[in-house]
Amino acid sequence: MSATRAARTRPQIHMIDTEAERLSELALNIETAMPQVSELLLRETTRAKTHRAATMPADVVTMGAEVEFRDEASGVTRTVTLAWPQDADIAVGRISILTPIGAGLIGLGEGQQILWPDRDGRERNLTIVRVSQPAAAAR
Numbered sequence: 001m002s003a004t005r006a007a008r009t010r011p012q013i014h015m016i017d018t019e020a021e022r023l024s025e026l027a028l029n030i031e032t033a034m035p036q037v038s039e040l041l042l043r044e045t046t047r048a049k050t051h052r053a054a055t056m057p058a059d060v061v062t063m064g065a066e067v068e069f070r071d072e073a074s075g076v077t078r079t080v081t082l083a084w085p086q087d088a089d090i091a092v093g094r095i096s097i098l099t100p101i102g103a104g105l106i107g108l109g110e111g112q113q114i115l116w117p118d119r120d121g122r123e124r125n126l127t128i129v130r131v132s133q134p135a136a137a138a139r
Helices: 003-009 017-029 035-047 098-105
Strands: 014-016 049-053 067-072 079-083 094-095 112-115 124-134
Touching: 014 017, 017 035, 035 067, 035 098, 079 098, 094 098, 098 112, 098 124
Parallel strands: 014 049, 079 094
Antiparallel strands: 067 079, 067 124, 112 124
């Protein structure tokens, strides 16, 4: 992979320090059952710049944030809330961090793009359109 493509596929991401720690532990716990997602999530938590919750930019995808993103290949825009596995419910738009898309969205900011594998292993170019933080986490 060229350096240009690598930079485009893995933009700088930011995470809340306590969430990054919890996500790393979660990824290690699912390593046997979900090796692909575990690897993706560990890679993301390792390369993320971490912040205290109070200093995290509001336009960055964190756990519990509502995210509007666009699949550049299809032009389809979706709005989801990034959730911990026990809180996920696809019927109401809460996607688990343990899905490939969930692991790809964490830490991205509005306007950023990432080339990311879907459940079928196809790479999708996703663009973050809008991020809204939950009221309880308002900064």
